[in-house]
Each structure stands twice: as structure tokens, then as C-alpha cells.
Amino acid sequence: MCLSIPARVDQIEGDMALVSVGGARYRASLQLLDGVSVGDYILLHTGFAIQKLDPQEAEETLKLFDEFSELNRQLDDEELSSGKRIT
Amino acid sequence: MKYMDEYRDHERVLRIAGEIGKISARKWAFMEVCGGHTMAIQKFGIPSLLPESIRLLSGPGCPVCVSSRRYIDQAVAYSRINGVIIATFGDLIRVPGSFTTLEKEKAAGADIHIVYSILDALKIAREHRDKQVVFLAIGFETTAPGTAAGILNAYHEGLTNFMVYSSHKIMPPAMAALVEEGVRIDGYIAPGHVSTITGTSIYRHLPGRYGLGCVVSGFEPLDIMQSLLMLVKQMESGKPRVEIQYRRAVTEEGNMKAKALMEEVFETRDDWWRGLGVLPDSGLAPREKYRYLNAEVMLVADPGPVREDHGCICGEILRGIKEPRDCRLFGSVCTPVNPVGACMVSNEGACHAYYRYNRS
Numbered sequence: 047m048c049l050s051i052p053a054r055v056d057q058i059e060g061d062m063a064l065v066s067v068g069g070a071r072y073r074a075s076l077q078l079l080d081g082v083s084v085g086d087y088i089l090l091h092t093g094f095a096i097q098k099l100d101p102q103e104a105e106e107t108l109k110l111f112d113e114f115s116e117l118n119r120q121l122d123d124e125e126l127s128s129g130k131r132i133t
Numbered sequence: 134m135k136y137m138d139e140y141r142d143h144e145r146v147l148r149i150a151g152e153i154g155k156i157s158a159r160k161w162a163f164m165e166v167c168g169g170h171t172m173a174i175q176k177f178g179i180p181s182l183l184p185e186s187i188r189l190l191s192g193p194g195c196p197v198c199v200s201s202r203r204y205i206d207q208a209v210a211y212s213r214i215n216g217v218i219i220a221t222f223g224d225l226i227r228v229p230g231s232f233t234t235l236e237k238e239k240a241a242g243a244d245i246h247i248v249y250s251i252l253d254a255l256k257i258a259r260e261h262r263d264k265q266v267v268f269l270a271i272g273f274e275t276t277a278p279g280t281a282a283g284i285l286n287a288y289h290e291g292l293t294n295f296m297v298y299s300s301h302k303i304m305p306p307a308m309a310a311l312v313e314e315g316v317r318i319d320g321y322i323a324p325g326h327v328s329t330i331t332g333t334s335i336y337r338h339l340p341g342r343y344g345l346g347c348v349v350s351g352f353e354p355l356d357i358m359q360s361l362l363m364l365v366k367q368m369e370s371g372k373p374r375v376e377i378q379y380r381r382a383v384t385e386e387g388n389m390k391a392k393a394l395m396e397e398v399f400e401t402r403d404d405w406w407r408g409l410g411v412l413p414d415s416g417l418a419p420r421e422k423y424r425y426l427n428a429e430v431m432l433v434a435d436p437g438p439v440r441e442d443h444g445c446i447c448g449e450i451l452r453g454i455k456e457p458r459d460c461r462l463f464g465s466v467c468t469p470v471n472p473v474g475a476c477m478v479s480n481e482g483a484c485h486a487y488y489r490y491n492r493s
């Protein structure tokens with residue numbers, strides 16, 4: 047029940063939207079969220095759109111994983127070559 | 134699926150696990166207080182990826198699990214009133230009350246409907262004007278705004294045969310109570326979906342007053358691993374603070390509109406939590422203005438005395454001081470098909486999650 051799933055907004059009529067999750071379609075009330083447009087991704091929770099998902103932040107988070115790992119790989123290499131532990 | 138698959142990349146998960154191992158010089162214990170996290174952590178086998186120095190504990194984050202048995206007993210009592218229809222989320226239907234469950238009552242003829250949303254319950258009320266529909270409203274800040282919207286819809290529509298029986302609870306009092314009680318943790322994996330609504334100011338006192346780390350996390354394996362890494366970094370550097378890992382859904386201010394609706398409809402009251410007892414201002418009840426939509430005000434039905442089960446240690450599990458496998462009923466007497474306690478019924482309960490993903 048606590049589950050909230052990312053869903054794409056396909057259609058909006060008044061304060062109701064048709065959204066899709068993978069292949070499945072649901073109705074979502076927009077009563078709790080302003081500024082939703084077709085094509086947005088929202089979190090769907092017990093029939094309500096509770097928040098918009100920010101595509102830019104989603105990308106940023108993924109980029110962070112990779113940059114961080116890259117940085118650490120470099121540090122590892124340095125550690126290996128210098129024989130000193132870098133913290 | 135978008136926003137899911139890319140956060141399940143195995144190689145990335147392993148890399149972060151490596152980083153965590155590398156930077157954690159001391160032992161740390163972190164608690165997740167959201168049923169969704171409990172489920173994800175077990176499902177993706179996160180504990181097996183972590184170095185020995187990191188211990189994960191499950192907290193009181195499953196709304197079904199922390200609710201009192203009396204709540205089920207009262208719902209059953211309502212269902213026995215002539216002309217009452219109960220509308221409930223599926224999660225509640227098999228939760229044991231003192232002597233019966235809603236599922237058993239339904240089989241015995243009670244008019245109980247499983248709904249996915251309060252909006253479905255309103256529809257039932259519109260279609261059955263001769264009956265009284267009672268919606269069992271349960272959940273934390275993620276779910277309460279929907280209930281508020283439903284109550285407002287009924288109010289504006291002039292629907293007079295609809296009521297809510299609220300067991301809504303809010304998270305911060307429980308998160309503080311655990312620490313006050315002396316449960317030893319170093320930081321919280323803060324509930325992602327609660328935070329989409331509340332924003333992050335509700336956690337401000339955790340680093341300040343208790344020196345706890347606090348990272349609002351998403352629900353995919355990468356999210357959780359990254360959150361743990363952030364927590365370890367905070368603690369190793371001696372700088373606990375509130376951070377958001379789940380940036381794609383959570384902002385500092387939260388969902389203002391949802392918060393305003395909640396504020397309009399609900400007021401806080403003292404409420405009982407399994408494992409924690411009564412916590413001041415931790416529950417939500419409809420305000421006076423909406424009293425005729427409140428089942429507790431409008432319906433009289435005696436639930437009888439409460440009977441707790443002996444042997445179930447849900448309460449201690451919800452406080453993070455025991456694990457499901459410490460319960461002697463776990464997996465033998467108590468299983469998802471035949472649950473003894475609420476923690477085994479709900480998908481989000483620690484016992485259920487352990488049973489499903491972690492039995493070896």
C-alpha cells in the first residue's frame with residue numbers, strides 16, 4: 047500500500063489523468079499536485095499523483111554514481127602506483 | 134521501465150558496495166523506517182552486499198504493522214452494523230484482530246470491499262445511497278493527503294453516507310521516540326515517499342539534537358546503496374546532516390498542495406504504535422468541521438476487549454531490537470499464508486520481507 051510507482055501521464059481530463067506504468071494503464075487523480083502535463087512522469091500512490099519526477103535530477107543521480115566511481119578508480123590507481131593510502 | 138531499470142544496474146551497485154567498504158573505518162548501524170525500503174532491501178539482497186561494519190535495522194515503517202489490534206477489532210465491529218459497507222485497502226484484510234480478520238468476516242457475509250483508492254470508496258458510496266460506507270484510512274504522510282482529498286470531495290459533494298475511520302500516523306514522533314528510548318542507531322535511511330509530501334524539514338532535529346545521520350532515499354538498489362554511502366560519509370567525517378539522495382522525487386519543501394489539504398482536514402492526536410506505545414501528536418484525526426465524515430464520531434459499535442497474541446515479537450522487531458528470525462514462531466507457526474502478527478501479513482512488514490527473500 048505504501049508503494050508508489052513511477053507512471054507516465056498520457057492524457058489529462060480536468061483533475062483526472064490517464065497514466066501508464068509499463069504496459070498497464072491507471073487513472074490518477076491530480077488533486078494533490080499542480081502543474082502536471084502530458085508526458086510528465088509522476089509517482090502514483092493509492093490513485094493519486096503525489097509528486098512529479100524530475101528527469102534532470104534523475105540523470106544527475108545516475109551521473110553522480112558514475113563520476114564518483116570514476117574518481118575512486120583514479121584514487122585507487124594513484125594508491126597502487128604510489129603505495130600510499132589516500133583517504 | 135523508466136526510472137527503475139537504470140537504478141538496478143548490478144555493476145554499479147557492486148561498485149558502490151566496494152566504496153562503502155573502503156571508507157567505513159568504524160561500525161555503523163542504520164535504520165530504515167519505511168516499509169518500501171524494508172521490502173527493497175530484502176528483495177535486492179542489500180545486506181549480503183555490505184561490509185561487516187554496516188548493520189541495517191528495520192524500524193516502524195509499515196503502517197499496518199504499527200497499528201493496533203483494536204483498530205481491526207473496531208473495523209470488524211463496524212462491519213457488523215446493519216447497512217454498513219467497509220471499504221479497505223487489500224493490505225488490511227488479513228491482519229489478525231483479536232478473534233477474527235476482515236477476510237473471515239467477509240466470507241461470513243459482511244459487506245467488505247477491497248479498494249485501491251479512497252476515490253473508489255467514494256464511488257461505492259455514490260452508488261449505494263441507502264448504505265453507510267466506512268473507508269479504513271491507514272498510512273503515513275504519503276497516504277494521508279489522499280484521504281484528505283477524499284474527505285473534501287465528500288464534503289463539497291454533500292455526500293452524507295460516507296465516513297472515514299482514521300488510523301493515519303505521522304513519522305517524525307516515531308523516529309524521535311526510538312532514539313529517546315535508546316535504540317542504538319547512527320542514522321536513518323529516511324522514508325522517500327513520505328518525504329515527497331513532507332519535504333525534509335521534518336528531519337531537522339535528528340542531526341541537531343541526536344547527532345544522527347539522515348538521508349532521504351529512493352527505492353531502487355542503487356538508491357539505497359548510494360544513500361548508505363552518503364550516511365557512512367556523514368558519520369565518518371563526524372558531520373551528520375539531512376541530505377536527499379532521492380532528488381528526482383523529493384524537494385526540501387515537499388508537496389505544498391498536499392500538505393495544505395492535510396492541514397485543512399486533519400489535526401494531530403496522541404496515537405498508539407506497536408512497539409512504541411502511545412506517542413503524543415503522532416496520529417491524524419479529521420477536524421471538528423468534518424466530524425460527520427468521521428466514523429469514530431458517527432458510529433457506535435463495541436469492539437469488545439483486545440486480545441494480544443503471545444509469542445509474537447512484532448513490537449520489538451519494529452523497534453529494531455530483534456529480527457524476525459529471533460521469533461520462535463517465524464516460518465513455522467507464522468507464515469504469510471497463516472500470519473500470527475501484522476508484520477507477517479503486510480508486504481512491507483519485516484517478517485514478510487524476510488520470509489519471502491531471506492529464508493536461508
Ligand code: SF4
Pocket residue numbers: 444445446447450457460461462463464467468472473474475476477478484
Ligand atoms: S514471525 Fe509472526 S509471530 Fe513472529 S514476530 Fe513476526 S509476525 Fe509476529
